[in-house]
Amino acid sequence: MKRKIETRNLSACELRAGAEKEFCIAGVAARYNVPAKIGGQFTERIQRGAFARSLKSKSDVFATYNHNENFLLGRTTAGTLTLNDAADGLHFKVQLDRKSQTHRDIYSSVQRGDLSACSFSFVVPANGDTWAGNSRTLTDVDLREIAVVVSPAYSGTSAVARSRKDDDTEPDEDSDDEPEERACACTCAECADGRCDECSDTDCDDEGCTDCPQKPDPDETDDLRARLAAVKI
Numbered sequence: 001m002k003r004k005i006e007t008r009n010l011s012a013c014e015l016r017a018g019a020e021k022e023f024c025i026a027g028v029a030a031r032y033n034v035p036a037k038i039g040g041q042f043t044e045r046i047q048r049g050a051f052a053r054s055l056k057s058k059s060d061v062f063a064t065y066n067h068n069e070n071f072l073l074g075r076t077t078a079g080t081l082t083l084n085d086a087a088d089g090l091h092f093k094v095q096l097d098r099k100s101q102t103h104r105d106i107y108s109s110v111q112r113g114d115l116s117a118c119s120f121s122f123v124v125p126a127n128g129d130t131w132a133g134n135s136r137t138l139t140d141v142d143l144r145e146i147a148v149v150v151s152p153a154y155s156g157t158s159a160v161a162r163s164r165k166d167d168d169t170e171p172d173e174d175s176d177d178e179p180e181e182r183a184c185a186c187t188c189a190e191c192a193d194g195r196c197d198e199c200s201d202t203d204c205d206d207e208g209c210t211d212c213p214q215k216p217d218p219d220e221t222d223d224l225r226a227r228l229a230a231v232k233i
Contacts, residue, residue, distance in 0.1 A: 017111035026093040054143045121145040
């Protein structure tokens with residue numbers, strides 16, 4: 001059974017440029033036990049160790065710019081991408097190539113703060129997640145890709161967020177909003193730009209493609225786990 005690749009752009013990520021002599025970018029691509037609302041449908045957390053089995057298998061994981069393999073930054077099999085399963089999340093470091101103009105541009109953009117978001121793609125194997133109502137916990141995933149992205153698909157995930165003490169305004173105590181992450185993996189230009197309601201892929205069957213005009217609305221009474229599983233087939 002072919003399982004669907006899922007993509008997450010995380011507000012809790014961390015991205016930074018290394019020292020000039022190192023010419024690398026590094027950060028935290030995924031934080032453990034940080035709740036995020038996915039496409040307005042369910043809340044998701046990544047359990048500590050969810051990447052452990054995948055990393056141990058030494059599978060080939062790419063680092064790209066905007067999930068575009070034409071802009072390859074590094075890969076684990078070449079030793080230019082290193083991954084570390086730490087206590088707080090999935091840490092990464094990409095050794096860039098000074099001979100590549102693209103790499104020099106990306107390094108400069110991260111250094112300036114113009115690029116400050118990261119993302120990862122994964123596949124959930126059988127029994128790799130658990131559900132409790134509308135809450136999903138990822139317990140075991142196959143990591144496919146780490147990406148430096150210009151902006152997340154949803155407004156709530158656009159930056160390495162400042163801490164509360166750095167904010168100029170107090171949070172709304174009545175607000176129960178949680179940061180959202182990209183759930184849609186449709187590759188059409190509209191979905192890549194976060195405009196799923198304008199999806200142009202006539203074969204789109206992605207459950208995360210919200211308000212997609214190419215498919216009928218799902219029955220709101222359907223069990224969320226069953227709906228997600230159906231998409232993976």
